[in-house]
Amino acid sequence: MSNEARKPIISGNWKMNHNHFEAIQCVQKLAYLLTKDDFAAVDVTIHPPFTDLRSVQTLIDADELKFILGAQHCHEVDSGAFTGEISAMFLAKLNVSYVIVGHSERREIFGETDE
Template identity: 45%
Template sequence: MRVPLIAGNWKMNKTISEAVAFAQELKLLAPFPGVEVLICPPYPALAPVAEVLAGTEIALGAQNVHWEDAGAFTGEVSPPMLKAAGCRYVIIGHSERRQYFGETDEIIQRKLKAALRHDLIPILCVGESLEVRERGGTFDLIAKQLEGALSGIGEEEIKELVIAYEPVWAIGTGRNARPEDAQEVNCFIRDWLARRYSPVKAGSWRIQYGGSVTPDNAAELLAQPDIDGALVGGASLKVESFAAIIRAAAKAKGA
């Protein structure tokens, strides 16, 4: 059985002191039976938050990574740096990285390979714009994103992989996909992975939903058979709402 992964993507929010205070408060609520919990603070807060989370089951992740181990790449952070800071996961290919920083499928593929090479678990984000959805191009676009990101990466290279379906039109807008629509896309992703790799691997890898996930809609979304957790944005910035989503995941998956 796939353990649901509830991940908080804080984006460009929280100072170091605010991040540490959040981690301390969340730590008091642990453990979270039947659910894996992950928080992804901004870079400056990674190491301080890792110290707070030491000895707990709460995982730490980064929001981005460079594909090289070191070099003249001003402003970038490498996989070894993330590992040294205490990260287990890294988000790759988020729509905001694609939109605002021009990340292409080729760049995302290089980052994915780098993460896997250093035993960081990638959370690969895919998703369509409202324009693409309205013209019926959702599946074609997501297949293209998956193919681009996983091109040249063999099954033997992937110890663990998480896919996050994040419809761009639902991120930070207050709109979210209907549970049945999110399930349809997540099922498509799993079928694609089964054809590309194997049904066994596809059945073991987790596929999240992200896009205005809140305590109010989490239970219905997470009750879907192919939604194995959530990549949470705004609602992950407050312990109360994030914890409510974690509880909803546990209940929805029968933990």
């Protein structure tokens, strides 16, 4: 095991907020407000709704922003008849590096468990 300290992570879960235009504005505003020192101190992950992932990913890549893209949920199966779900494989194609799993809202509303 390495003795090197892990870099802290700060994550923004947007839940079901921000339409396409608001998502772009939010990323641009955060990029303006955060400094190089901020990004050196912590990894900053942002987790927009699925409908905004591609737009946010394009902005991060095009402007070479230091944000790490995350998703709010994923399905354990790569493909199949799972309407409304998205696989980790699909998310990886969008350069998604983190996914929120086991969120309390998913457990409470949808009855999800550790199984």
